[in-house]
Amino acid sequence: MKIHKIKSSISNYISVLLFNKRLPISYCLFNFFFNKLIVNKKNLNHTLxxxxxxxxxxxxxxxxxxxxxxNKNITIKEKFPNRVEYDLSQNIKTKIIKNLNDKLKDLLNNLKKYYNSNIIIADMSIWSNFKPKEISSSKEYFSEKFHCDGYICNYIKIHINLMDVDKTCGPLNIISKKINKKFIKDFNYKDRNYYNNDNNYDYIYSNTGKKGEAILFDSTNCFHRATIPENYRTMMQLILFVSPFEQTEQSNNPKFSDYLGYAKPTGIFNIVNLFSKYLKNKLNFKR
Ligand SMILES: [Fe+2]
Known part of the structure; x- marks a missing residue:
C-alpha cells in the first residue's frame, strides 16, 4: 500500500472515532467550522x-x-458491465437545466440563505444500475458499502427518480447524520470495507418513491450506500455546489471538474484559504 493511502486510511479512521464520519480529518474540521460559523440556521422552512x-x-x-x-431524449453515452451512462443533446440539456433552475428556484434561494453562499447546479448525470450476473459480497458494484463522499460540505446532491423506485429497484440508503454515532456503534463501523453488515436497522432510510420525485442530501456528512436492484434503476443526479465566489454563473452544460479543486481541496493552506473565502462572503451577505 502506498504511503498516501496509508495516511488517508489512518486519517479516515481517526475521523470515524472523533467525528463519526468517514472523511479526512481536515475535511471533518472544515465541515465542523463551516457548520458552526457559516451556516445560517435561523427561520428555516420545513424542508431546510x-x-x-x-x-x-x-x-x-x-x-x-x-x-x-x-426519458424520451436520452442516448447511451457509455456502457459498463452493470451500469449504463446516458447523455442528452445540448438543446435538451439547456432546456432541462433552465426548467430545473425555475422549479428549484425557492429551494436554491433558501439554500443560498442557509449557506450564506451562491448555489449552482455544478453537474448533471443520468445512469442506470443493472443487477450483476453474479454477486460477490467482497466486490462493490454501485458503491453499496456505507461511506461518506470524499468532499467538503460545499458538495451536496439531488437525486431525481427517472422511474418508480421500490425496494426491488436498488434504492439509495441514507443514515440520518443525527445518528452517525449510533450507526457506527451498531455496525461496529471501522471503514468502508470493515463493518458488520449482518443486521438490518429500521433507521436506514430507503429512498423509494414515484417517478419525478426528488431528494436533497448531504452526501459528505451522511453515511449512505446504493443497493443492488433485482432488475435495474434509472436516476438523475445533480451536484449542487455551494460556491465560495460572490458571483457564480449557472452553466447550461455544467461540468463538475470545474469545481473539483474547491470541493476536494488538498493541503491545509488551500483548505484554510477556502474557508476564509466563505467567511468573507458571509460577512458580505450580512451587509
Ligand atoms: Fe456516495
Missing part, C-alpha cells in the same frame, strides 16, 4: 429544517414533466 437536522429531505417540487422529456 429537515435537511439541517437529518442531512436529507424529500423535495416539494415534482419533476415528472422534465423526467418524461429526459
Amino acid at each position: 429544517k429537515t435537511f439541517n437536522d437529518e442531512g436529507y429531505t424529500k423535495i416539494d417540487s415534482n419533476f415528472l414533466e422534465e423526467v418524461d422529456e429526459i
Whole structure:
C-alpha cells in the first residue's frame, strides 16, 4: 500500500472515532467550522429544517414533466458491465437545466440563505444500475458499502427518480447524520470495507418513491450506500455546489471538474484559504 493511502486510511479512521464520519480529518474540521460559523440556521422552512437536522429531505417540487422529456431524449453515452451512462443533446440539456433552475428556484434561494453562499447546479448525470450476473459480497458494484463522499460540505446532491423506485429497484440508503454515532456503534463501523453488515436497522432510510420525485442530501456528512436492484434503476443526479465566489454563473452544460479543486481541496493552506473565502462572503451577505 502506498504511503498516501496509508495516511488517508489512518486519517479516515481517526475521523470515524472523533467525528463519526468517514472523511479526512481536515475535511471533518472544515465541515465542523463551516457548520458552526457559516451556516445560517435561523427561520428555516420545513424542508431546510429537515435537511439541517437529518442531512436529507424529500423535495416539494415534482419533476415528472422534465423526467418524461429526459426519458424520451436520452442516448447511451457509455456502457459498463452493470451500469449504463446516458447523455442528452445540448438543446435538451439547456432546456432541462433552465426548467430545473425555475422549479428549484425557492429551494436554491433558501439554500443560498442557509449557506450564506451562491448555489449552482455544478453537474448533471443520468445512469442506470443493472443487477450483476453474479454477486460477490467482497466486490462493490454501485458503491453499496456505507461511506461518506470524499468532499467538503460545499458538495451536496439531488437525486431525481427517472422511474418508480421500490425496494426491488436498488434504492439509495441514507443514515440520518443525527445518528452517525449510533450507526457506527451498531455496525461496529471501522471503514468502508470493515463493518458488520449482518443486521438490518429500521433507521436506514430507503429512498423509494414515484417517478419525478426528488431528494436533497448531504452526501459528505451522511453515511449512505446504493443497493443492488433485482432488475435495474434509472436516476438523475445533480451536484449542487455551494460556491465560495460572490458571483457564480449557472452553466447550461455544467461540468463538475470545474469545481473539483474547491470541493476536494488538498493541503491545509488551500483548505484554510477556502474557508476564509466563505467567511468573507458571509460577512458580505450580512451587509
Ligand atoms: Fe456516495
